Amino acid sequence: MVACAEGLGVPRGSPMFRHVLYAVAIVGEDKITAKVDYLKKTFRWSDAEVGIVACKTPQLLRRSKDTLRRLSEFFISQMGLEPADIAHRSVMLTYSLDSRLKPRYYTVKFLKENGLVKCFPSYYTIFQLTDKVFVERYICPHMEAAPYLTEDNAAACKGEVPTRFLSA
Incomplete structure (x- = not known):
């Protein structure tokens, strides 16, 4: 061995x-x-x-x-x-594909494609964030511009990709 x-x-x-x-x-x-x-x-x-x-x-x-x-x-x-x-x-x-990687990828991609994120770190950095920090940095600041972001991210964490994420 x-x-x-x-x-x-x-x-x-x-x-x-x-x-x-x-x-x-x-x-x-x-x-x-x-x-x-x-x-x-x-x-x-x-x-x-x-x-x-x-x-x-x-x-x-x-x-x-x-x-x-x-x-x-x-x-x-x-x-x-x-x-x-x-x-x-x-x-x-090592992270969960369905409950961490894909939801964060879709969420940040949505934010990027809609011009809501100006300074974009690497996905590596985004994947490493704790859930709390991810929500504080990438969901809470955009609640006015994207009011369904919390629900869409939660749905993505359950394996459902919201149509808003796909059409972005």
């Missing part, structure tokens, strides 16, 4: 090494190779980028192929992010 973890590019002295060992123990050494190949194919990552991801977010090695595929489709196809950017900010892949 140690050799398998080191083979992923995670140094033995790294604080994340024990997490990678845990992932190898849970998933199994034989399946780790298949999971790494799947990550490379699905996210279009190089061996080095998979190593970066394994070091930063080893819990991704335990995610299902379906979850990884859905995350890849969202980040690459829908958001248009570059595979290398995703690898370097792989913590984004």
Whole structure:
């Protein structure tokens, strides 16, 4: 298991090494190779980028192929992010796609496309915010201009994409 973890590019002295060992123990050494190949194919990552991801977010090695595929489709196809950017900010892949990533993406995209957000940080920053801070920064200030924003964001968090978000 140690050799398998080191083979992923995670140094033995790294604080994340024990997490990678845990992932190898849970998933199994034989399946780790298949999971790494799947990550490379699905996210279009190089061996080095998979190593970066394994070091930063080893819990991704335990995610299902379906979850990884859905995350890849969202980040690459829908958001248009570059595979290398995703690898370097792989913590984004640990957040819930349906209750955090998509709702925030749709909400901020709506605000941007309607000219309500002038200074726009990266989606990485937006995804990292706590729910309270996200609401304070991106929903409350725009309640007058977009009175249904709270309800639309709440609906998006439940998996429903409001038509106002799609038509923006």
